[in-house]
Amino acid sequence: MFWSLGVVAVASGVAVFVVDSMARATYALAVSFVAVGATVLLLEQDYVGMITVLMMIMEMAVMAVYMIMFMGMNPALMPMSMVHDHRRAVVAGVATFALLGAGALLVPWPQRRGAPDPDVTMALGETLMGSKMLVMMTISPVMVATIVAGIVLAAPRGRYDRFGDDLRGRRADDPQPGGVGR
Amino acid sequence: MDVRARLTSAAVRAAHVLVVEAPGGWRERFAAERAAAARGWTPAASPADADVLVVCGAPGDDLAALLDRVWDQLPGPRARAQVRSPTGAGQALAEAAALLADERHQRRDARERRQEPAPLHGDMDHGGTDHGGMDHGDMAPAGIPLASGGPDRDGLEMDVLHLSLGPVLPSWPAGLVLDVALQGDVVVSAEARHVGGPTAEGHHGLEPPERAAYRVDGVARLLDLAGWPDAASRARRTRDVLLDGDSATGHRLLVGLRSRVGRSRLLRWQLRGLGPPGRPDVHDRLLRALARAVDDLGRDAGDPGDGTSEDGGAGPDGLASATVGLELAAVRLVVAAADLDRLPTRREVVGG
Amino acid sequence: MADVSVVSPAWAPAAALLVLGGAWGAAALDGVLSGRSTGLPGRASSRRPVDEVARLMRQRRRTTVRADGLLWRVGGAAMLVAALLMVVVVPLGSWAVADLAVGVVWFNTMDVVVWAAVWLAGWGANSAHSLVGGYRFLAQALAYELPLMFALTAPPVAAGSLRVADIAAAQDGLWFAVWMPVAFGVYCIGVVAFSVWGPFAPAAGADIAGGVLAELSGVDRLLVLVGRYALLVAGAAFAVPMFLGGGSGPLLPAWTWVLVKTALLAAALVAVRRRVPAVRPDRFVEAGWVVLLPLVLLQVLVVAVIAVGRG
Numbered sequence: 001m002f003w004s005l006g007v008v009a010v011a012s013g014v015a016v017f018v019v020d021s022m023a024r025a026t027y028a029l030a031v032s033f034v035a036v037g038a039t040v041l042l043l044e045q046d047y048v049g050m051i052t053v054l055m056m057i058m059e060m061a062v063m064a065v066y067m068i069m070f071m072g073m074n075p076a077l078m079p080m081s082m083v084h085d086h087r088r089a090v091v092a093g094v095a096t097f098a099l100l101g102a103g104a105l106l107v108p109w110p111q112r113r114g115a116p117d118p119d120v121t122m123a124l125g126e127t128l129m130g131s132k133m134l135v136m137m138t139i140s141p142v143m144v145a146t147i148v149a150g151i152v153l154a155a156p157r158g159r160y161d162r163f164g165d166d167l168r169g170r171r172a173d174d175p176q177p178g179g180v181g182r
Numbered sequence: 183m184d185v186r187a188r189l190t191s192a193a194v195r196a197a198h199v200l201v202v203e204a205p206g207g208w209r210e211r212f213a214a215e216r217a218a219a220a221r222g223w224t225p226a227a228s229p230a231d232a233d234v235l236v237v238c239g240a241p242g243d244d245l246a247a248l249l250d251r252v253w254d255q256l257p258g259p260r261a262r263a264q265v266r267s268p269t270g271a272g273q274a275l276a277e278a279a280a281l282l283a284d285e286r287h288q289r290r291d292a293r294e295r296r297q298e299p300a301p302l303h304g305d306m307d308h309g310g311t312d313h314g315g316m317d318h319g320d321m322a323p324a325g326i327p328l329a330s331g332g333p334d335r336d337g338l339e340m341d342v343l344h345l346s347l348g349p350v351l352p353s354w355p356a357g358l359v360l361d362v363a364l365q366g367d368v369v370v371s372a373e374a375r376h377v378g379g380p381t382a383e384g385h386h387g388l389e390p391p392e393r394a395a396y397r398v399d400g401v402a403r404l405l406d407l408a409g410w411p412d413a414a415s416r417a418r419r420t421r422d423v424l425l426d427g428d429s430a431t432g433h434r435l436l437v438g439l440r441s442r443v444g445r446s447r448l449l450r451w452q453l454r455g456l457g458p459p460g461r462p463d464v465h466d467r468l469l470r471a472l473a474r475a476v477d478d479l480g481r482d483a484g485d486p487g488d489g490t491s492e493d494g495g496a497g498p499d500g501l502a503s504a505t506v507g508l509e510l511a512a513v514r515l516v517v518a519a520a521d522l523d524r525l526p527t528r529r530e531v532v533g534g
Numbered sequence: 535m536a537d538v539s540v541v542s543p544a545w546a547p548a549a550a551l552l553v554l555g556g557a558w559g560a561a562a563l564d565g566v567l568s569g570r571s572t573g574l575p576g577r578a579s580s581r582r583p584v585d586e587v588a589r590l591m592r593q594r595r596r597t598t599v600r601a602d603g604l605l606w607r608v609g610g611a612a613m614l615v616a617a618l619l620m621v622v623v624v625p626l627g628s629w630a631v632a633d634l635a636v637g638v639v640w641f642n643t644m645d646v647v648v649w650a651a652v653w654l655a656g657w658g659a660n661s662a663h664s665l666v667g668g669y670r671f672l673a674q675a676l677a678y679e680l681p682l683m684f685a686l687t688a689p690p691v692a693a694g695s696l697r698v699a700d701i702a703a704a705q706d707g708l709w710f711a712v713w714m715p716v717a718f719g720v721y722c723i724g725v726v727a728f729s730v731w732g733p734f735a736p737a738a739g740a741d742i743a744g745g746v747l748a749e750l751s752g753v754d755r756l757l758v759l760v761g762r763y764a765l766l767v768a769g770a771a772f773a774v775p776m777f778l779g780g781g782s783g784p785l786l787p788a789w790t791w792v793l794v795k796t797a798l799l800a801a802a803l804v805a806v807r808r809r810v811p812a813v814r815p816d817r818f819v820e821a822g823w824v825v826l827l828p829l830v831l832l833q834v835l836v837v838a839v840i841a842v843g844r845g
Contacts, residue, residue: 021602023602023605024605027650027654030650046634046636047639050636050639050643051639053643054639054643054646057643058649058679061649062672064653064657156337190588190592192584192585193591195581197589219572219573222569222574227740227743227744227748228747228749230747230750231747231751233589233593255596257593257595257596257752258593259592259593343662351743353740367666367669408812409735409736409739409740409741409811409812410811410812412567412568412807412808412809413811415571415572418572419573449811452814509816510742511670511736511741511742511816514741515741
């Protein structure tokens with residue numbers, strides 16, 4: 001099972017660069033990620049595996065939105081080269097693979113002592129985050145605030161454009177009004 | 183073969199009809215829609231969905247050529263019907279149903295029809311299939327040129343797609359073609375033209391009940407576009423009752439429809455603010471059309487009522503400029519709302 | 535830990551048949567309701583599913599120039615597949631096809647598969663109206679998905695587990711739908727939205743010539759239409775252990791109650807199409823983010839406080 005998932009993941013990863021159509025590349029990438037998520041499921045990390053699959057499918061769907069937004073040429077019907085700086089990329093990729101593969105094979109991993117915890121996810125969480133649990137919980141709203149702040153900073157029209165110089169405009173002046181009028 | 187016959191009759195019972203109105207054929211269209219609903223047939227949303235193509239009225243040459251292309255797109259089994267007069271609608275549909283059920287006819291049709299789409303324009307006919315394999319480096323796969331880019335309203339570059347809306351589109355004014363340039367689904371430029379003959383201006387001369395029925399039909403089309411099929415079919419039933427001449431029931435149904443549509447806050451939320459600024463928006467036009475229909479019912483025979491639109495008659499160019507900057511759903515609603523103010527002109531009443 | 539016996543995979547086709555039967559019932563109900571509004575007799579319109587299936591099976595398939603066949607057909611079939619996979623975790627009484635420790639997340643994943651499915655169905659047809667329909671669905675999905683995800687976390691917070699059977703068992707006495715009404719309401723909105731149904735059907739709307747359905751005919755069209763109904767039924771079925779107490783109820787055995795509750799909720803969701811006009815994605819986006827999301831977050835806060843208070 002593990003090997004077949006691995007083959008699927010690598011094959012669809014290769015397909016991302018081989019197919020002509022951007023839409024097919026996007027969804028080949030999705031298949032690759034789903035295979036990786038299924039591999040995580042095999043490691044009995046149920047929650048992490050399912051969330052990986054969920055997030056990856058959603059991300060590929062959202063990538064389709066950006067694909068049309070930013071690709072200048074019709075990205076689906078013309079053959080196109082997806083790689084930039086071909087030679088250096090190949091060298092970097094092969095070198096990284098060799099390094100990590102050598103590490104995986106040659107490092108003396110410790111022997112397993114005892115049996116895994118019945119609730120593997122909880123045990124994994126506690127080991128990873130342990131005493132820093134409170135810090136991790138504070139980080140996520142900070143991350144959300146950062147994302148929102150980034151979007152606000154990047155938006156071309158600010159509060160003063162939308163509500164007027166004294167911020168007293170009743171209705172926001174948007175080219176495309178939202179449904180609630182805020 | 184009894185099973186096959188039963189399946190065929192079941193399939194014919196649930197046929198989907200694509201009703202096309204030639205300019206001036208509005209009476210025929212009302213009759214055709216009524217006959218189709220009486221048979222339990224559903225209106226088709228697109229040619230791929232349709233089994234029966236019903237042409238109402240007399241199409242001109244250009245519209246007839248377009249209708250042939252639409253006919254090619256019906257997947258089959260398919261049947262074509264021509265409704266030349268309101269009373270002939272039932273008969274035309276019955277003949278279409280018989281053709282649909284006729285297996286031999288359908289098999290022959292399947293053998294003899296075009297299997298490939300017809301070329302778009304004469305000069306782009308590159309001789310077909312041998313060109314399809316050679317489109318590397320050629321910016322036109324399958325003979326259709328790729329979209330080129332242009333700046334969009336945020337200043338980014340985005341592909342521009344040229345699309346022709348109409349004349350065969352459900353709930354679309356007859357004979358109107360709106361050539362739009364789309365970026366995403368936002369219209370950046372639009373041009374309107376007419377197919378199937380120009381409409382003449384002039385006094386309409388419809389009797390009040392027929393006027394009310396025409397207005398209610400416009401309301402039904404707008405409600406269909408607003409995604410409320412129940413209210414739309416209610417409006418169409420009201421229209422049929424009004425056409426029958428039954429004023430008492432018609433008035434009751436119409437008042438009921440008006441209050442139902444006016445009460446719907448969700449509809450108001452969706453339709454408010456659509457349309458050129460400073461003019462009544464789509465929701466206001468909808469309510470105004472219903473109010474005028476009720477008003478028409480209260481008039482005596484021969485009373486011309488108020489004239490055509492009070493807006494000063496936008497006309498096709500005004501319509502095209504009103505749709506720039508809107509996205510497709512808003513364009514459909516604005517066009518349908520603008521159509522609410524129109525009454526059929528003299529040429530259309532006489533029967534085009 | 536509630537008791538659920540996992541049946542052998544040989545029973546999975548039976549679950550699929552149940553979903554398809556539910557889809558049939560939903561289609562028949564929709565036919566009857568639409569027949570009532572056009573003035574047709576009820577018996578004739580209750581035959582609508584049979585007639586439509588016969589018509590679509592008889593209709594020939596078609597394709598467009600340079601359509602992306604693989605993506606198109608995969609997208610069309612994926613809706614039905616997602617619906618069938620959704621019900622895999624729903625316990626029918628004390629039997630379930632699969633008893634996942636993260637059943638709620640499984641359901642969430644399957645409803646995200648619908649994102650991909652509808653967009654692929656819109657893209658593959660190489661048609662302007664179809665593509666606009668696919669993108670409309672994505673815009674709408676971005677608005678309803680986050681509220682739906684948070685609404686799906688409220689019952690697990692109250693029950694202390696992501697396992698569907700545990701959540702069903704934690705509702706003895708008081709159904710979650712009663713004291714988490716906002717979460718239940720948002721969940722129902724989410725189900726109607728991912729089924730491209732009723733007020734959330736602009737992706738297949740009449741104003742874009744049928745949207746994602748514009749270029750489909752024959753068996754392909756049948757697959758997508760069945761997929762829509764199946765998603766409605768699957769969403770209703772999942773609501774039963776999540777919000778409606780699972781199989782609990784007097785007199786009848788648990789599995790009957792699950793079916794009855796699914797049928798009632800599915801009927802209510804089908805009937806919603808009649809009452810309300812469509813909600814366009816551009817008008818819904820702000821409502822989803824500015825109204826629904828804070829409401830659901832408040833709901834989850836209330837549930838969490840109660841759960842902590844209970845011990």
